[in-house]
Amino acid sequence: MPRRFAPVIGFLVALGVPLLPGVPPFWITLLDYIGLYAIVAIGLVVLTGIGGMTSFGQAMFVGFGAYTTAILTTRYGLSPWLALPVAIIVTAVAALIIGAVTLNLSGHYLPVGTIAWNISFYYVAGNLDFFRRYDGISGILPLSMFGVSFLDSARLYYLILVVVALAMIATENLLDSRIGRAIRALNAGAVAAEAFGVDIFRVRIFVFVYAAVLAAISGFLYAHMQRAVNPSPFNIEASIEYLLMAVVGGASHVPGALLGAGIVTLIKNELQDVLPKLFGLEGNSEIIVFGVILVLMLQVAPEGLWPLVSAPFRRALAKQRFSGTAKLVAQKSEMLSRREPPPRGDKLLEAIGLRKRFGGLVAVNDVDLDIRSGEIVALIGPNGAGKTTLFNIITGVDRPSAGHVRFNAHDITSMPARLVARLGLARSFQHARLIPGMSVIDNVAIGSHLRADAGPFRALLRLDRQEEGRLKREALAELERVGLAGEAERPALSLALGRQRIVEIARALSSDPVLLLLDEPAAGLRHQEKAALAALLRKLSEEGVAILLVEHDIDFVMGLCERVIVMNFGSKLAEGTPAAIARDPAVIEAYLGLGA
Amino acid sequence: MDPSIFLILVQDGLTSGAIYALLALSLVLVFTVTRVIFIPQGEFVAFGALTMATLEAGEFPRTAIMLLGLGIAAAIAGYLAERRVITKRRLAWLIAETLLLPAVIFVLALWLAPRKPGLLPEMLLALAIVTPMGPYIHRIAFRPLAEASTLVLLIAAVGVHLTLTGFGLVFFGAEGSRTTSFASGSLALGPVMVTGQSLFVLGASIALAFMLYLVFELSLIGKALKGTAVNRLGARLVGIEPSLCGRIAFGVAAFIGALSGLLIGPITTVYYDSGFLIGLKGFVAAIVAGLVSYPAAAAAALAIGIMESLASFSASAFKEVIVFTAIIPVLLWRSLVHTRLGEE
Structure with missing residues (x-):
């Protein structure tokens, strides 16, 4: 199993680099920078690549970390190792506040909000005496540990290497966990995750704070490496560069952050040598090439470089994951505890006078509904009859314009989906909402x-x-x-x-769950699969789970359900046993038209 | 702050607000038609002003070289995008648009620049150099991403911004320039002296805004743009070509940017990277308007101009901080009004 140890081997090789004879010190310094940038980019992988929240503000959080330690160590003589937790806390609190204000922003408002914060931070730091304005703070002591001073870049390299490795391991651990699944749902599965009790807003805040803390740790190391801070490495351009690193490396892969940081830093370094000769100019003309790379990357390899680099190992990685799951499952541990189902026949769900308007359209009009424990009820009706809207109201995705819903002895009208889920209600979606990736x-x-x-x-x-x-x-x-x-x-x-x-x-x-709401579960299934599904639902009902299903396949419904509710134009048209419904003239008219 | 200073500040604020309004209009236009949040809008402002400054000095503007380069890249990108379906007619158009046109402008600039032809021809030449860059950039950077998410488009826009800023540095150097005022003299309006330049800026902005309005409401192409903005697929089904609409929107954006550059050139010193902050303020106004409403964007832009002008008098160092933190509550309000979890 040599491939399993690839990360370990990589780490050991990296440890050996400064020991190689003839490695110029400048290279080591460059590697130090790559490590510092990678720590920030790892945060962006979680935040942007996986969480889907684009931040143009990471450099600001690096700045929080750097300035906190600079001020505490130079002005108050605090040890850097005491300043580090303070820097982390200060940044976390700042990120919490900024996140609470900004993360309500959706779509493209969020990136714009982070741009605004970062620009403001730059001018505040550059204009306040507290931060020593644009001159910044100098005379920061180098880090030292057990009498060893990390003054030269080779020693610092080991420290940075360890921090990078820890950040990568911790982040991979985080993503492969209960919270990790919630994080991976943020981008394209928020509605589904919320329906199973995930508090999406809290997870968003947590991810934002996590990325900020990583940035702050990078900033702390940066301050003690440079031994001086000023506002310019923390401006909006730097934030853009961090984002560039994440995108180039592969924004949804943790190792991609390291790869991206390495490539961008090396290219930048080369360009700073070459371009001035080419154009005869000083200044940051490397951004021309950066911009071109960024646009080309998005067009040619929107997933970044890591998936291309890791392609040969993909099977090995999949195998590893597989055996990982097997090992977890084989662990000796008790099963998850189960909920006691309510006594069979108890009234479980009761909706009274539900109504939902969308502008002038009444999608659901004064609908009453009740479901008893262990019962299978079908909700049928032509397209546009309001079935899915009714589902969304019951499950807390939509709010009713009028009416009440009680479930499992609680009033759940207007209760958010994740709280309804707590009471034992689970659903499937009409358009399957599985979480991509x-x-x-x-x-x-x-x-x-x-x-x-x-x-x-x-x-x-x-x-x-x-x-x-x-x-x-x-x-x-x-x-x-x-x-x-x-x-x-x-x-x-x-x-x-x-x-x-x-x-x-x-x-x-x-x-x-004690109540299962299924939105067209049989659609797209073959005959045998349908039969298997019907058998499963019957078995669940015997175990005491109540089921409400929306379905167009009448045969499926008629053979399975005890009771059928028919909706048309938002109102309840009929309700009864399958046999009675099949004979009901109003139902026949709704489905086949007048005179059929 | 006495009343006369206040009035002067308001006048300054209205002048820069008018520029922000123009930029906001074009950002709204670009966003609604192409979904691109057009961060590089400001670079056209800098290019316009600095090209004009070079022409005034009787030198050859190197932006013309860039125009040529962008044209060639656009020709390649255009050919690659259409190579399977291209007709002779379309190929001829492509060559005319991306190779012939910049070549003509390039030669014209080469011939005209040392002759110092005077204010109006110089302005027209500067506009001619900068405006076609818009459509070329659309062909090169954004057309291949037409189906991508708003976020990907935004990051691509940042990439274009970086590249253009870098070229700005290469072409114009780190020093700023100021162009000569094209409306000297001033006018006494009650207690305030209104400079000719401010009046000119305001007048030009209003005229341009009105022109855009007419184009959108009356012309077929305006209706096509509106259609594309509302429903891209629907527009395609009735024979409107979204990529053509995208190019037009980008062309209008480049034109408005360059014109704004000409208008502010005489008022402030413009550096190669000034465009970013100027564009961002237009952008703030556009965001306040939710990126969809033209009148709201214009009003917000004027408000930002005035706020900035007042802030620069009473707390000049914190001018940018005040302007940029002021947008956060507005962003919050907008996203509270607009969203619930359901949209994915």
């Missing part, structure tokens, strides 16, 4: 988010393995139940659409 089993595991509690710190330190094992085991069990255990490690979006819907059912089941 995640395996089938990870997608299912997000369903049991609320059945575990490991937070980011346990994840960073890898203290969450017992619990992860339980979650993975549960996910695998649910996949077995729906007949997809063989696909567990495949990328979720590589499955056919019909099967993606089934994965959604497994995800819903892994939340241990």
